[in-house]
Amino acid sequence: MIDAVRRALTEDLTPLGDLTASLVPSNALATAAFVSRPAGVISGTACVVQTIAQVDPSLELDWMVDEGEIVESRQVLGTIRGSLESILILERTALNFMMYLSGIATNTRRYVDAATGSAQVWDTRKTTPGLRSLEKAAVRAGGARNHRGNLSDWIMLKDNHLMGVSIADGVATAKERWPGRTIHVEADRLEQVEAAVHARADAILLDNMSPAVLTKAVQKVDALTSGGHRPLLEASGGIDLSTIDAVSHTGVDMISTSKLSFGAPTLDIGLDIHTDANS
Numbered sequence: 001m002i003d004a005v006r007r008a009l010t011e012d013l014t015p016l017g018d019l020t021a022s023l024v025p026s027n028a029l030a031t032a033a034f035v036s037r038p039a040g041v042i043s044g045t046a047c048v049v050q051t052i053a054q055v056d057p058s059l060e061l062d063w064m065v066d067e068g069e070i071v072e073s074r075q076v077l078g079t080i081r082g083s084l085e086s087i088l089i090l091e092r093t094a095l096n097f098m099m100y101l102s103g104i105a106t107n108t109r110r111y112v113d114a115a116t117g118s119a120q121v122w123d124t125r126k127t128t129p130g131l132r133s134l135e136k137a138a139v140r141a142g143g144a145r146n147h148r149g150n151l152s153d154w155i156m157l158k159d160n161h162l163m164g165v166s167i168a169d170g171v172a173t174a175k176e177r178w179p180g181r182t183i184h185v186e187a188d189r190l191e192q193v194e195a196a197v198h199a200r201a202d203a204i205l206l207d208n209m210s211p212a213v214l215t216k217a218v219q220k221v222d223a224l225t226s227g228g229h230r231p232l233l234e235a236s237g238g239i240d241l242s243t244i245d246a247v248s249h250t251g252v253d254m255i256s257t258s259k260l261s262f263g264a265p266t267l268d269i270g271l272d273i274h275t276d277a278n279s
Contacts, residue, residue, distance in 0.1 A: 001134060005050045008093045021088040029276035030084040032091075034077040034098070037268035041109045042069050042077060043141035044101030047134065051094045056086035068105065068141035077269070084275060091271050099266040101138040107264035108142025111257065114241050117248030119255045122147045122234065126258035135261045147256055154182035159207070167192060171199035184234075193217050197224045201231050205256075208237035211246040218251035 012018075036042070045067050052059050059082035065071055080087055112121050121144040127135045136146045148154050155174045157167065165173070167185055174183045184203040185196040190213075196204045197220075206217050214235055221233060234254040235247050247255050 001047060001050055004131060004134060005047060005054055005093070005097070007130075008096065009051070009054055009090075012093055013089070018085075018089045021085045024085045024088065026083075026085065028084040029082065030087055030273050031079055031081045031276070032087050032271050032273040033079050034095075035270050035272055036071045036075050036077055036102075037073065037270060039073050040071060040102055040106035040267040041142050042071055042098075042102050043067060043105035043138040044098035044134070045078075046137075047097035047101065048078075048094045051090050051097070052080070055090040056083055058082055059086055068143070070109070080271075084273070087271075087273060091273075095269055095271055097134075099269050101134060101141075102267035102269065104135055104138035104261045104264045105142035106267050108139050108144045108260045110241060111244055111260060112143040115244045115248035115255060117245065117250070119235070119248040119250075119252050120145050121244070121260070122254045122256035123260050124236075124256050124258045125150070126262055128261075139260050142260070144260060145254070148182075148184075154184060154202075156184040156186070156205075158186040158205070159188065162186070167195040167201075168199045171196070171201050175200075187217075190217060190220060193220055194224065197221055197231065200229060203232040203234060205234045205236055206252065209235065211243075211250050214247060214250040214252055222251075 042065050045063060049061065052061055059080050061078065061080050063078040065077045071077065115121055123136060123139040123144060124147055136149065139146060155178060157170045171183055171185065182202045184205060185201040186205040186207050187193045187196055188207040193204060206214055209217060218233060221230060232254065233252045234256055235252040236256040239247055239255060239257045240259055244255060
């Protein structure tokens with residue numbers, strides 16, 4: 001986050017700083033309120049804190065909401081008080097982060113609320129390069145769970161990997177090479193599901209299956225394990241707001257979709273500034 005904020009400020013202030021804000025009297029003081037224009041879920045407050053720390057640590061910030069809180073239209077989220085010039089310098093960077101991440105949190109909440117079955121909602125690694133940790137934090141703020149953070153978190157044998165190794169051999173080698181790591185296997189047909197269970201995979205990604213086929217896959221896994229080691233079952237592929245509820249009732253444990261963050265509309269947040277008459 002520190003580097004992301006630094007890059008954003010550098011992008012805005014190189015090479016000569018904020019030329020327009022420099023016209024404001026140096027002793028001018030102001031109070032600025034973050035205001036959510038529509039209702040939504042708030043995320044990115046830590047980025048605002050970091051932006052202030054890098055621009056002017058003397059500014060006073062007071063949050064009136066918590067990360068992940070659902071807010072109403074026109075609700076005041078927090079206030080900044082101090083140098084008007086500093087507030088003007090940080091305004092767009094702070095708002096860009098907060099609007100973007102609150103948009104992901106708000107969109108995520110829509111998916112979580114739409115999935116009325118027992119399955120939890122997961123994100124994916126389809127994220128903006130360099131901003132993954134921030135986007136995953138926004139997903140958590142929206143009420144969903146995080147899938148693996150990067151390629152070193154755990155082993156995931158997807159269809160392209162399985163062109164070069166069998167499920168049985170891939171799982172066995174992974175267990176020997178990285179004992180204790182989660183081993184996840186992608187399956188797009190029931191025979192692969194059975195092979196993954198026999199290989200004792202920790203999790204199975206059920207890819208692009210209809211709710212009817214997902215239900216059969218869950219039943220097959222339950223029958224094969226019958227009270228023993230049961231892998232985590234994840235549904236993925238082609239899932240959106242129109243389909244997630246049906247999938248959540250199939251018996252899978254998790255539903256993953258890149259749509260939580262990819263294409264999420266920003267949440268419109270403004271910074272309403274009022275100058276101090278005595279400054």
